[in-house]
Amino acid sequence: xxxIQNFIDAIVGIFRESGLMSLGWQNYVMIxxxxxxxxxxxxxQYEPLLxxxxxFGMLLVNLYPSIMxxxxxxxxxxxxCIAAKGTVEGYATTIMDGVTYYNVPHYGGLFYYxxxxxxxxxxxxxxxxxxxxxxxxxxxxxxxxxxxxxxxxQIGIFVTFIGAIFxxxxxxxxxxxxxxxxxxxxTAIFVTTKLAPELLGSIAIAAYSYMAxxxxxxxxxxxxxxxxxERAVVMEQLRPVSKLEKIIFPVVIVVxxxxxxxxxxxxxxxxxxxxxxKESGVCDRLSKTAQNELMNIITIxxxxxxxxxxxxANFLSFNTLKIIALGLxxxxxxxxxxxxxxxxxxxxxxxxxxxxxxxxxxxxxPMAARVSQKVGQEENPGNFLLMHAMGPNVAGVIGSxxxxxxxxxxxK
Amino acid sequence: MDLMSKLTISASMxxxxxxxxxxxLLFLILVIWxxxxxxxxxxxxxxxxxxxxxxxxxxxxxxxxxxxxxxxxVKTKPVITPKTSDEISDELVAVISAAVYSIYGxxxxxxxxxxxxxxxxxxxxxxxxxxxTRPF
Numbered sequence: 001x002x003x004i005q006n007f008i009d010a011i012v013g014i015f016r017e018s019g020l021m022s023l024g025w026q027n028y029v030m031i032x033x034x035x036x037x038x039x040x041x042x043x044x045q046y047e048p049l050l051x052x053x054x055x056f057g058m059l060l061v062n063l064y065p066s067i068m069x070x071x072x073x074x075x076x077x078x079x080x081c082i083a084a085k086g087t088v089e090g091y092a093t094t095i096m097d098g099v100t101y102y103n104v105p106h107y108g109g110l111f112y113y114x115x116x117x118x119x120x121x122x123x124x125x126x127x128x129x130x131x132x133x134x135x136x137x138x139x140x141x142x143x144x145x146x147x148x149x150x151x152x153x154q155i156g157i158f159v160t161f162i163g164a165i166f167x168x169x170x171x172x173x174x175x176x177x178x179x180x181x182x183x184x185x186x187t188a189i190f191v192t193t194k195l196a197p198e199l200l201g202s203i204a205i206a207a208y209s210y211m212a213x214x215x216x217x218x219x220x221x222x223x224x225x226x227x228x229x230e231r232a233v234v235m236e237q238l239r240p241v242s243k244l245e246k247i248i249f250p251v252v253i254v255v256x257x258x259x260x261x262x263x264x265x266x267x268x269x270x271x272x273x274x275x276x277x278k279e280s281g282v283c284d285r286l287s288k289t290a291q292n293e294l295m296n297i298i299t300i301x302x303x304x305x306x307x308x309x310x311x312x313a314n315f316l317s318f319n320t321l322k323i324i325a326l327g328l329x330x331x332x333x334x335x336x337x338x339x340x341x342x343x344x345x346x347x348x349x350x351x352x353x354x355x356x357x358x359x360x361x362x363x364x365x366p367m368a369a370r371v372s373q374k375v376g377q378e379e380n381p382g383n384f385l386l387m388h389a390m391g392p393n394v395a396g397v398i399g400s401x402x403x404x405x406x407x408x409x410x411x412k
Numbered sequence: 413m414d415l416m417s418k419l420t421i422s423a424s425m426x427x428x429x430x431x432x433x434x435x436x437l438l439f440l441i442l443v444i445w446x447x448x449x450x451x452x453x454x455x456x457x458x459x460x461x462x463x464x465x466x467x468x469x470x471x472x473x474x475x476x477x478x479x480x481x482x483x484x485x486v487k488t489k490p491v492i493t494p495k496t497s498d499e500i501s502d503e504l505v506a507v508i509s510a511a512v513y514s515i516y517g518x519x520x521x522x523x524x525x526x527x528x529x530x531x532x533x534x535x536x537x538x539x540x541x542x543x544x545t546r547p548f
Contacts, residue, residue, distance in 0.1 A: 140444075141444060141448065144440070144441040144444040144445050144448070145441060147437040147438070147440055147441045147444075148434075148437070148438070148441070150437060151433045151434045151437040151438075154429070154433050155429075155430065157429065158425055158426045158429035158430060159426065161422065161425050161426070161429075162422040162425075162426065165413075165418050165421060165422050166418060166422075171421055175425075241448075242451060242452075242455060244451055244455075245447070245448055245451050248447060248451070249444070252443055252444070252447065253440065256436070256439065256440060256443065257436065260436055260439075261432070261436065384541065395437070398437070398440075399433060399437060402432070402433050402436050402437065403429060403433050406428060406429050406432050406433065407429075410425065410428060
């Protein structure tokens, strides 16, 4: 009889502990959202390397919220400690009002510890290390004027800031939301963890979703702002860049940016360190590790833990809708300002610059440059804009890091 | 936050952001353009110096030949080298010759008479460019 009672108690206990009893409706909605993201990542292949870990982190935290639980310490009397743990040995003590209490630790969930890399701003610079090791700044060095387009595409960030302020967000939250316009995931995460960590899930998901949607969002804007003649411009071949120039570039950039904008130093510093590893040609092993193993490991940690911040209670709010709308505006404005400045360069150079490369100033590398190439080839199939668009594209990475430095400096 | 403070923070952020981002990136343009010029001119000077040295050596050899102080030339079979333009290096000629030799071997008598750089992009090059720049 006792055996059956124990069996029933165990089953009831398991049922009470199960998700069926503890999960709210918000969790089930978030599980559905995670499934939609799985579909977009796997079937549509929208930024799958990031969207898939984000979606899985979201799924897991809504099934088992304790996976993000912070560690705690419970104060127990000697009797309670013995009843719970069987011994008092090995536990630190606290004496209050003459009574000795034992500090019994409860460890945090797996994602809590992995999330510290996001919270402390460790993962985004490490991702930038890998990005730097994969990036060829040659097109930008050959045509430094591309920096103008990289800067123009950042205007969207500051215009969206105004929209966020008027929608009722605080200054810091507005800064974090507006950085979505930089179209740079690690920068968006870096800024958000410092300015508005409570919005991290919504901002990261919006940023990566829009980056994945670059081929859909940008072409109509590019076509609307340019004429057929401008889109058909064939640009002159870029000059070859010597190895010495490529080696000096990261050192010069890191020195200038770190002195002028110290808040951008972690991002730009790691980006340029990765690039120096590649260009120096003497650290092949380190460069390959930064590009592959390290980048992949950090991507897994970053994706899953950022996804895990999107719990039902955090994510399902009117603010998320506002962030998604503002993010889209920021992104569209960035692309539009890039094209408008491209048109200005077209005018000033007497028609030598194709304005389509301006939209690549948003830093979604290399997707934005590929969009310029695609739209350009629609007008002239023999036109190869890719390398010309890579200049503004990598300038956009530096530009968004500079914009992040400005936001952090002013709003922190 | 009242309307006035919202307007103030919005305007100051727009102005600050615009000024700093453009200021810093314009400064970077100047720096990169400047050091690019310096490196290019230094490299041009170095290559001119090498060319000059080669010219001097050539003149020196000719002078020695004229004065008759040179050792008697060793008679060897004349080596037939393919006609090439200045743009094609000896290394490239060696690579192409080795590739031809590896296909035909020594049994087939094959001569490379000339190696020319084609003016336009070949069908293979076009295919390669298209493959590498195809957007999606």
